[in-house]
Amino acid sequence: AQSVTQLDSQVPVFEEAPVELRCNYSSSVSVYLFWYVQYPNQGLQLLLKYLSGSTLVESINGFEAEFNKSQTSFHLRKPSVHISDTAEYFCAVSRSNSNSGYALNFGKGTSLLVTP
Amino acid sequence: ETGVTQSPTHLIKTRGQQVTLRCSSQSGHNTVSWYQQALGQGPQFIFQYYREEENGRGNFPPRFSGLQFPNYSSELNVNALELDDSALYLCASRQGHTGELFFGEGSRLTVL
Numbered sequence: 001a002q003s004v005t006q007l008d009s010q011v012p013v014f015e016e017a018p019v020e021l022r023c024n025y026s027s028s029v030s031v032y033l034f035w036y037v038q039y040p041n042q043g044l045q046l047l048l049k050y051l052s053g054s055t056l057v058e059s060i061n062g063f064e065a066e067f068n069k070s071q072t073s074f075h076l077r078k079p080s081v082h083i084s085d086t087a088e089y090f091c092a093v094s095r096s097n098s099n100s101g102y103a104l105n106f107g108k109g110t111s112l113l114v115t116p
Numbered sequence: 117e118t119g120v121t122q123s124p125t126h127l128i129k130t131r132g133q134q135v136t137l138r139c140s141s142q143s144g145h146n147t148v149s150w151y152q153q154a155l156g157q158g159p160q161f162i163f164q165y166y167r168e169e170e171n172g173r174g175n176f177p178p179r180f181s182g183l184q185f186p187n188y189s190s191e192l193n194v195n196a197l198e199l200d201d202s203a204l205y206l207c208a209s210r211q212g213h214t215g216e217l218f219f220g221e222g223s224r225l226t227v228l
Contacts, residue, residue: 042221043221043222045118045219049216103161103174104159104161105161106151106158106159108158
């Protein structure tokens with residue numbers, strides 16, 4: 001089975017500062033990795049994903065994450081955050097070779113709070 | 117807007133009752149998954165349906181059951197409700213096995 005550990009439950013940061021949200025995973029098979037964002041009272045939105053190829057993946061709103069197989073990590077970073085980035089962020093992992101489609105295993109989430 | 121709609125958005129039940137939650141998938145999506153998100157936790161996979169057949173299940177008891185209809189809409193049924201069933205229930209759909217998952221905004225169930 002695959003599992004995810006998000007090392008920080010809350011991350012407070014000032015506007016325009018850089019941020020890193022940490023994610024480590026555990027799996028005995030090859031995996032896909034995801035970051036989802038959840039704004040208050042809303043469902044989950046895919047932020048970015050690693051399926052294969054380049055280990056550095058980027059989102060359209062300035063976030064990036066790097067797949068590090070040796071450290072089993074997929075940390076999320078942004079060089080300069082905005083107030084609007086305040087949300088709950090979930091790291092998720094799934095098997096990459098399931099014939100029946102893949103189920104996502106989520107971490108417990110990291111609450112990013114951006115203040116002026 | 118993800119094109120995935122869920123109903124009802126909120127509901128309150130008492131222990132022992134039964135509940136049905138509904139999900140309308142994004143057009144063209146033939147795979148639907150259900151997740152349970154307890155307060156302060158990440159979502160947990162309940163089960164998945166592909167072309168009306170369950171093809172994956174998480175660690176949930178049989179009193180959690182589901183259906184997928186020919187139009188790919190879906191239901192989640194929970195019998196004999198327990199207090200710990202209080203959670204946000206999320207539906208997600210995608211095309212095939214490997215496409216991006218699109219989540220609805222969820223149905224928040226409170227069991228008293």
